[in-house]
Amino acid sequence: MRSRLLALAGVAAALAVAFAIRAVDDGALRQYSGTALYASMIYAGVFVLRPRTTPLVAGAVAIAWCWAVELAQLTGVPAELSARSLLARYALGVKFDPADLAWYPVGVVPLVVAHLLFRRRKFHAVTRQDTLAGR
Incomplete structure (x- = not known):
């Protein structure tokens, strides 16, 4: 449950930053x-x-999804749907x-690396605590 809440917070943060940039920039940054x-x-x-997805799998899925959506735009179907719905x-x-x-990888790869580093650090902290406790 906690990891889902953190993930939802990540989604909300990405949306907030994206909309904030859209509000102040109308060019390449946007x-x-x-x-x-x-x-x-x-x-x-x-x-x-x-x-429980691993960071590498989540990164691969995210990039594959984004590329699939981008390539689908070649068909014109997303444009037709977008004309009818802001969502x-x-x-x-x-x-x-x-x-x-x-x-797309620019948005995903740093998160994967940070996630892996965080998990590694957390693992070493737990292992160190177990060693100090004599386990």
Whole structure:
């Protein structure tokens, strides 16, 4: 339960940052930060759905999802859905941008690395405590 709440907080934080940037910038920062933050939100969303997922698997799923959505934009279906729904526009985008394919990992890879480092540090802290306690 705790990990799902942390993941939901991560989703909320990514959305808050994305909307804050959208409010103050109308250029490249808005475009590419939004793309990276969308990917980081998907990464956190993986943990909402499957809290016991490893960081590497969650990262791979998030990037694969983002790339699949981006490539689906080549079909025109997301554009059609986005014309009817603001939510679909935010979730699926409108048009294909090959630069986005590179920006999705920018939003995910640092989170995977940070997550792995945090887990490693936590593991070593627990192991150290067990050693000191004579276990």
